[in-house]
Amino acid sequence: MSSIHDLAAAAVAGTASSSHGEDGSGATKRRGAFIVLEGLDRSGKTTQVKLLEQRFVEEGRPAKVMRFPDRTTAIGQMIDGYLKSHVDLDDHAIHLLFSANRWESA
Incomplete structure (x- = not known):
């Protein structure tokens, strides 16, 4: 089983891509990683998400956590x-x- 640190490293590896910006400069943009964690009830998904988010924050990377279903809507x-x-x-x-x-x- 991979550690949360291995998952974080794998998630951000190769996320830089060369593409033309809106200004046509051809500058390198950073693409985000979309990470999905699935598992049984009470299997530790929320704990792992919190650890992964904390790791990204410590590295100065933006992170957005989404949960489904989103019961607020x-x-x-x-x-x-x-x-x-x-x-x-x-x-x-x-x-x-x-x-x-x-x-x-x-």
Whole structure:
């Protein structure tokens, strides 16, 4: 199993890419890494995310943590009701709600 430090190093390796800036200068831009952690309930995902975010902050790199479903939105509250068995929804409908919830944060 990789350590959180190995994951952080791997995530930022090669994130610089050469492309033309909006001004056409051809300057090197830094591209972000999109890191996804999946796992069972209570498997330590939140702990690992906090450690990874802390590592990026210590290195002076910006980090944005996103969690799904995002229960702070109207769609997220509908998903939360479904997950807590308060609302019965068609499988296709809940799938679309999860997708819409991710787009809300994009």
